[in-house]
Amino acid sequence: MKKIKRNRRTGINAAQIKGERLFYTLNDLFLLFFLLIVAYPIIYVFSASFSSPSAVISGKVVLFPVDFSLEGYKAVFENGDIVLGYANTIFYTVAGTIINIFLTIICAYPLSRKEMYGRDIFMFIISFTMIFSGGLIPTYILVQNLGLINTRWAMLLPNAIGAYNVIIARTYFQTTITDDLFEVAQLNGCSHIRFLWSIVLPLSKAVTAVLVLFYAVGHWNQYFNAFIYLSDRKLFPLQIILREILVMNQIDSSMVTDPVLMARKQGLADLLKYSLIIVASVPVWIAYPFVQKHFVKGVMIGAVKG
Amino acid sequence: MDIKKTPQINGKVLERTSAFLNAKKQIKKSLELYLIFLLPFLWFIIFRYGPMYGLQIAFRDYRAVDGIWGSRWIGLANFIKFFNSYEFKRVVTNTLGIAIYNLIASFPMPIMLAIALNVSYRNKFKKVTQYVTYMPYFISTVVMVGIILRFLNPRIGVVNKLITALGGEAVDFMAVPEYFKSIYVWSGVWQYTGWNSIIYLAALASVSPELHEAAMIDGASRFKRVIYIDLPGIMPTAVILLILNCGHLMNVGFEKVFLMQNPLNLRTSQVIATYEYSVGLKSAAANFSYATAIGFFNSVINLILIVIVNKIAKKYTEISLW
Numbered sequence A: 001m002k003k004i005k006r007n008r009r010t011g012i013n014a015a016q017i018k019g020e021r022l023f024y025t026l027n028d029l030f031l032l033f034f035l036l037i038v039a040y041p042i043i044y045v046f047s048a049s050f051s052s053p054s055a056v057i058s059g060k061v062v063l064f065p066v067d068f069s070l071e072g073y074k075a076v077f078e079n080g081d082i083v084l085g086y087a088n089t090i091f092y093t094v095a096g097t098i099i100n101i102f103l104t105i106i107c108a109y110p111l112s113r114k115e116m117y118g119r120d121i122f123m124f125i126i127s128f129t130m131i132f133s134g135g136l137i138p139t140y141i142l143v144q145n146l147g148l149i150n151t152r153w154a155m156l157l158p159n160a161i162g163a164y165n166v167i168i169a170r171t172y173f174q175t176t177i178t179d180d181l182f183e184v185a186q187l188n189g190c191s192h193i194r195f196l197w198s199i200v201l202p203l204s205k206a207v208t209a210v211l212v213l214f215y216a217v218g219h220w221n222q223y224f225n226a227f228i229y230l231s232d233r234k235l236f237p238l239q240i241i242l243r244e245i246l247v248m249n250q251i252d253s254s255m256v257t258d259p260v261l262m263a264r265k266q267g268l269a270d271l272l273k274y275s276l277i278i279v280a281s282v283p284v285w286i287a288y289p290f291v292q293k294h295f296v297k298g299v300m301i302g303a304v305k306g
Numbered sequence B: 001m002d003i004k005k006t007p008q009i010n011g012k013v014l015e016r017t018s019a020f021l022n023a024k025k026q027i028k029k030s031l032e033l034y035l036i037f038l039l040p041f042l043w044f045i046i047f048r049y050g051p052m053y054g055l056q057i058a059f060r061d062y063r064a065v066d067g068i069w070g071s072r073w074i075g076l077a078n079f080i081k082f083f084n085s086y087e088f089k090r091v092v093t094n095t096l097g098i099a100i101y102n103l104i105a106s107f108p109m110p111i112m113l114a115i116a117l118n119v120s121y122r123n124k125f126k127k128v129t130q131y132v133t134y135m136p137y138f139i140s141t142v143v144m145v146g147i148i149l150r151f152l153n154p155r156i157g158v159v160n161k162l163i164t165a166l167g168g169e170a171v172d173f174m175a176v177p178e179y180f181k182s183i184y185v186w187s188g189v190w191q192y193t194g195w196n197s198i199i200y201l202a203a204l205a206s207v208s209p210e211l212h213e214a215a216m217i218d219g220a221s222r223f224k225r226v227i228y229i230d231l232p233g234i235m236p237t238a239v240i241l242l243i244l245n246c247g248h249l250m251n252v253g254f255e256k257v258f259l260m261q262n263p264l265n266l267r268t269s270q271v272i273a274t275y276e277y278s279v280g281l282k283s284a285a286a287n288f289s290y291a292t293a294i295g296f297f298n299s300v301i302n303l304i305l306i307v308i309v310n311k312i313a314k315k316y317t318e319i320s321l322w
Helices: A002-010 A014-049 A053-057 A071-078 A080-112 A119-131 A136-145 A163-176 A179-187 A192-203 A205-221 A224-229 A238-247 A259-304 B005-029 B031-059 B077-084 B086-106 B108-119 B123-138 B141-152 B158-165 B177-205 B209-217 B222-247 B254-260 B272-282 B288-317
Strands: none
Touching: A014 A259, A014 B108, A014 B123, A014 B141, A014 B177, A014 B222, A053 A259, A071 A080, A071 A259, A080 A119, A080 A163, A080 A192, A080 A205, A080 A238, A080 A259, A080 B031, A119 A163, A119 B031, A119 B288, A136 A224, A136 B031, A136 B272, A136 B288, A163 A205, A163 B031, A179 A192, A192 A205, A192 B031, A205 A259, A224 A238, A238 A259, A238 B141, A259 B123, A259 B141, B005 B031, B031 B077, B031 B288, B077 B086, B077 B288, B086 B108, B086 B177, B086 B272, B108 B123, B108 B177, B108 B222, B123 B177, B141 B158, B141 B177, B141 B254, B177 B222, B177 B254, B209 B222, B222 B288, B254 B272, B272 B288
């Protein structure tokens, strides 16, 4: 690899160097342009969330926080709905991800074993659900018939397994757990369950990390199921509250009539939205660098036979 | 009975019995695996195939008291009603319009980003770019729409502040039906390009360095190597992703469209999925059967699309999903 790098920089013949340098510079400029376009909105939201209400409404925030203040965050954490929604979301994410990982692994492991009789049929049964589904209403009727409407289970069971994730895990098992490994274990009287628990799982940390991230982010951002299955405010996850505040603009201004106070409230309501966006997204942004190195592997495995 | 035939029959019977015995033996051998598999398998049957069983209410006049099986069979009436309805042309046009626009706009971007990242040799800069461009992927749809609404807000949004600063007049973008598609598509490009480039980066990393070395000895510039080595190297990946995207063409996501909808832009923002929802769950007189028929129509078109695109890809490129 070293050799290529040197060649890249020096170029092959003198006449080419100039053109090459221009190409590399243009390329980096393109990347920089792209980077700025993606980064600017994030930086803006971040800066606005740390500014004062009046700076936000008057549009003084351009790049950095103006009149640094934590009022927005204070308002976020004083709002009972948001705090309860946050707690609910943490519960759904933790409980949901545990269920997801458990079921995905016990689904993928048997399908990765050659000695499982009829595994192609089972594979087909699972893959087919990726290209065809019963759709919104039949799923709703099913959830209703199972008595899950307005319970926490409605947030955990209907999406307990992702077929795509099963395929990722299965491909990973197939490529890392060799047949010899199982044969040796079997000779020593090891059952499949024990083999899965004490040999396969410790060898599959990379793929488990990717699955945990995919599932956990899915739960954290889950909005649709809560939206159609839940009506009890006590069960609402954060995303539903976010919709009320960010999209529908429903924020409790509790009958303020004084115009000065009204303007302040309006300013605070605008500011709170920025702080809320940050509070809702930061946990995921913190979590993902830890698993980032496994991404490529995870994404690629799934693509091998998707 | 013909004597000659007897051994043949016997042979067949024998063959069949041995196949049967063999299967029995194999099943016995995989019993423990079946046991492990049981729970997830049941989940798929209940939560994925259960709704498919429920799809038959598209052909029935569903009433909750009668249940799925007990409701009156009315054949294709719901489908005919949908095809003849005033909304049909509009929702299909909107769905296809958004989908095709989205496909064309969002397909080449990750390829360009991945190639640019692959060409650059400033490693730190590359790492930062990757980290930042993956970030939007983790933003929830609700927050994404929240950001869009904040930025395009006619009163305090950045975009309108810029317009007014330049002497223009503030525009309430979300209230103009003509802007809906572009806002939907380009915010999606902003959100997903980085993440979607991962797979192309991985494909680029697997392009043999020997190809590059050989080309360099022949005096090929880096640009030429992008065109003649890198691009062909990621073609298979690109084709597979294109197939997948085409298969999901009519699957314009419910969530984002629904969250971006308002009474003023409904003319261009009502798609099949949101219409299905508004008929089936939102309205006071919810019509489950009619909504199911609409969803079923959509799923079948999707299924047909993915099969056709896959066939075409198989024929011309020898790459396919199955």
